[in-house]
Amino acid sequence: MKNISVYIVSGLIILMGVGARFAIGNVYSEAEATNLIASLTNTGLYLGSAIAGASATTLALMLTLLGLTSQAEADFDFDVYKSISQVAWLSTISLVGAVILLLMLVLPVGEFEKMPDGWYRIMYEVIFAQTVIVCALLVATVVRLFLAIRHVITTVTPGDEI
Numbered sequence: 001m002k003n004i005s006v007y008i009v010s011g012l013i014i015l016m017g018v019g020a021r022f023a024i025g026n027v028y029s030e031a032e033a034t035n036l037i038a039s040l041t042n043t044g045l046y047l048g049s050a051i052a053g054a055s056a057t058t059l060a061l062m063l064t065l066l067g068l069t070s071q072a073e074a075d076f077d078f079d080v081y082k083s084i085s086q087v088a089w090l091s092t093i094s095l096v097g098a099v100i101l102l103l104m105l106v107l108p109v110g111e112f113e114k115m116p117d118g119w120y121r122i123m124y125e126v127i128f129a130q131t132v133i134v135c136a137l138l139v140a141t142v143v144r145l146f147l148a149i150r151h152v153i154t155t156v157t158p159g160d161e162i
Helices: 004-024 030-073 078-105 120-157
Strands: none
Touching: 004 120, 030 078, 030 120, 078 120
């Protein structure tokens, strides 16, 4: 039941991305697609780098959290360790997705001689989709991390009010 918020929030990010894609409209020409890719590249490199950094940091922090839970005097149930594992998985997938996005963004757009028809339109769609997916993964990671931390806090805090 707790994971439903992860799905809802990441689903909202995907819906926002789909809405943005529809707001942009159809890509009618290769030149237009090339311009759109160039625009995506300018911001996508920063976004991909930030997501990769955040994901790598989250993975390192999960190791710290795992160490703290194993040394704490409180008895943690299986759900805490499952939460830590889920955050680690989401962070790993986000990191891999961000690296793939960065690799796609460093392709020299417009400098290929004989590309098949529609190549740049497809490339734009894939890069845009990858950007939205990586953003949704990062948001899912943050929400899942929040739920894991909240579970740890409720376990170690005396009393019932949190």
